[in-house]
Amino acid sequence: MENIEVKAYGTEAAEAPLKPLNIQRRELTSKDVEIDILFCGVCHSDLHTARNDWGGSMYPVVPGHEIVGRITKVGSDVSKFKVGDMAAVGCMVDSCQTCASCAQDLEQYCENGFTGTYNGMDRHTGGHTFGGYSEKVVVDEHFVLTVPENLDPAAAAPLLCAGITTWSPLRHWKVQEGSTIAVVGLGGLGHMAIKLAKALGAHVTLFSRSPEKEKDALELGADAVVISTDPIQMTSVNRKFDLIIDTVPYVHDLNLYIPSLNINGTLVLVGFLGNVDPLLNTVPLILGRKSVAGSLIGGIAETQEMLDFCGKHQIVSEIEMIKIQDINEAYERMLKSDVRYRFVIDMASLKS
Structure with a gap:
């Protein structure tokens, strides 16, 4: 199988900055599409x-x-896409498809x-996969998504991770008109959770430690903001929420939010991977049939459903929007939460 050489931006070591690289993409198989990456x-x-x-x-x-990009080539057995289609790729490019x-x-x-x-390990080449900080990507059509042409393609790009990561729990826990939802944290995931839950008809509250986030949250569609460091405000929402989507990506006390769950309510973690600290107190879980759960992105069909809904x-x-040459600075700013709310790279900058 011949490879295609493409320009990319990446790093060769954990402590090294990202820089221009040349990488190999596989030659198209019969089921593959090639996408010219725009954003x-x-x-x-x-x-x-x-x-x-x-x-x-x-x-x-x-x-x-x-x-997000435009399809430039399709394999001989591709049926869902044609050259020129606006297409997207999210967090995965393959699975066993049999389990x-x-x-x-x-x-x-x-x-x-x-x-x-x-x-990831490329099932076709045996090598490892390279992401979207590059000119082109070659992906099995099953893992390629259609982007509605009425959406700004740059602003649609974060839907492929931040969007689906919050959409999947909203759908799994059957959020609908009249549901009461809370979102913990207003970042890339949190702001998408607010927009999507609101569009589903829910009453949406933001939990935040930062009073200055209130104005933005309300502009994004939140109905209320609760400052989680204020005990009086926290008590005021006891037994209020059917679902809390917790987007915070670092260790924090989950016990703080459990009293605000309804009977049968669920706190779902989408941001943090690791051990809970401090330990969960199970008393309110047992006495209120409350749940703490986790959720990971979404399947391909669910991701397409989300894009169509958007x-x-x-x-x-x-x-x-940033240029690829500014990615190292963007990483430092992201660590300080200095972005509203997602950086998107204009990949045309890679050609300059």
Whole structure:
């Protein structure tokens, strides 16, 4: 199988900055499409993988899993797409497609492990995958998504991770007209959770430690803001919420939010990976049949459903556009939460 050489931006070591690289993309198989990447969102996972914060990074690392572009080539057996289509790729580019999870359109829970868009094992070449900080990507059509043409393609890019990560729990816990939802944290994920829950008809509250976030949250569609460091405000929302989506990506006390769950309510974690600290107090869980759960991105069918919903309701992310040459500075700003609310790279800058 011949490879295609493309320009990219990535890093060859955890402590090294991202820089221009040349990488190899596989020649198209009969089921593949080639996408000319126009825009790529910047996710915290990109930074963590580049810097090997989670361990297991395979260098060189080329991050990027919020990809939007135009299809430039299609394999001989491709049926869903044609050259010129606006297409997207999210956090995964393959799975076994035979296990029980894949059979339920839950590729993100593939029992044999899904293939990450970057830092995954490519089932076709045996090498590892490279992400969207690059000119082109070659992906099996099953893992390619259609972007509604009425959406700004740059602002649509973060839907492929931040959007689907919050949409999947909203759908799984059947959020609808009249549901009461709270969101913990107003960042890339939190602002998408507010927009999507509001469009589903829910009453949406933001939990935040920062009073200065209130104005922005209300402009994004939140109905209320509760400052989580204020005991009086926290007591005022006891037993209020059907679902709390917790987007905070670092260790924090979950016990703070449990009293605000309804009977049968669920606190779902989408931001933090690791051990809970302090320990969960199970008393309110047992006495109120409350749950603490986790959720990971979404399957391909669910991601397409989310994109179609966003097209219908004109929902995109709030973004700041950058050039690829500014990515190292953007990472430092992202660590300080100095972005409203998602960086998106204009990949035309890679050609300059």
